[in-house]
Amino acid sequence: MPLIKDRREVDDIWAYVPDEADLSPGGCITVSLARFRSETELLLARNTEIGVRLEPADDPHELEEFLDRLALIEVDFPKYTDGRGYSQAQLLRRRMGYEGELRAVGHVLRDQILYMNRSGFDAFETDRAELPSVLDALEEFSAVYQPAADERVPVFRRRHGKD
Numbered sequence: 001m002p003l004i005k006d007r008r009e010v011d012d013i014w015a016y017v018p019d020e021a022d023l024s025p026g027g028c029i030t031v032s033l034a035r036f037r038s039e040t041e042l043l044l045a046r047n048t049e050i051g052v053r054l055e056p057a058d059d060p061h062e063l064e065e066f067l068d069r070l071a072l073i074e075v076d077f078p079k080y081t082d083g084r085g086y087s088q089a090q091l092l093r094r095r096m097g098y099e100g101e102l103r104a105v106g107h108v109l110r111d112q113i114l115y116m117n118r119s120g121f122d123a124f125e126t127d128r129a130e131l132p133s134v135l136d137a138l139e140e141f142s143a144v145y146q147p148a149a150d151e152r153v154p155v156f157r158r159r160h161g162k163d
Contacts, residue, residue: 002131005101005123007138009131014072016053030074033058036066044069053105056084060091067098075121077106086119093120093149113137120149 003012014028019035023042030051036043043050044066051072052063063070073092075085085104092098103123104116110133113124117138124134146154 001125001127003103003123003125004131004134005103007135012125014051016074028071030072033062037062040066051101054085054088056082056088058088060088060096063092064096067092067096067100070098070100072101072103073098074103074105074125077104077108077112080107080109080112086115089116089119089121090149110134110137114140118148118150118152 001012003010014030015024016030017023017035019032023029023031026048028049028051030053031039031043032053032055036050036052049071050069051074052070053074053076054060055076056078060073063073075088077085089102089104092102098120101123102121103125104112104121105125107128108116108124108126109128110126113126113134114137116124126134
């Protein structure tokens with residue numbers, strides 16, 4: 001599946017390891033939150049970067065003390081109508097200050113990418129949108145009305161000279 005990060009298509013060096021699978025001896029891996037919680041010491045002791053995949057019902061606060069040790073957090077969108085991943089991204093970026101890669105995976109559609117980016121996602125794994133389409137989506141609106149995790153200044157702040 002293509003990975004779009006920093007407005008370009010990049011090679012994905014990460015592999016998701018399901019709970020029932022053995023961990024590989026090397027390489028960058030992501031695991032579920034449940035596996036991370038049960039094998040924290042083992043995973044953090046590895047000589048490679050580690051990531052965690054959050055499912056919609058997972059609480060990002062469970063990662064708070066480890067955020068500086070996680071290079072990647074993937075947020076799964078099992079279907080496009082499930083918006084809990086947006087809230088998880090906002091919590092991670094705005095409230096908890098996560099600075100690593102935040103990747104949207106699963107059912108990621110072109111029409112969601114601008115809103116995902118505004119919520120804090122900086123990488124998108126999607127086979128439903130080509131790079132030019134994603135770039136168009138990121139620039140689709142020239143003005144925004146709500147503050148978000150991105151750096152865009154809302155219209156009301158610009159109007160009142162508070163940018």
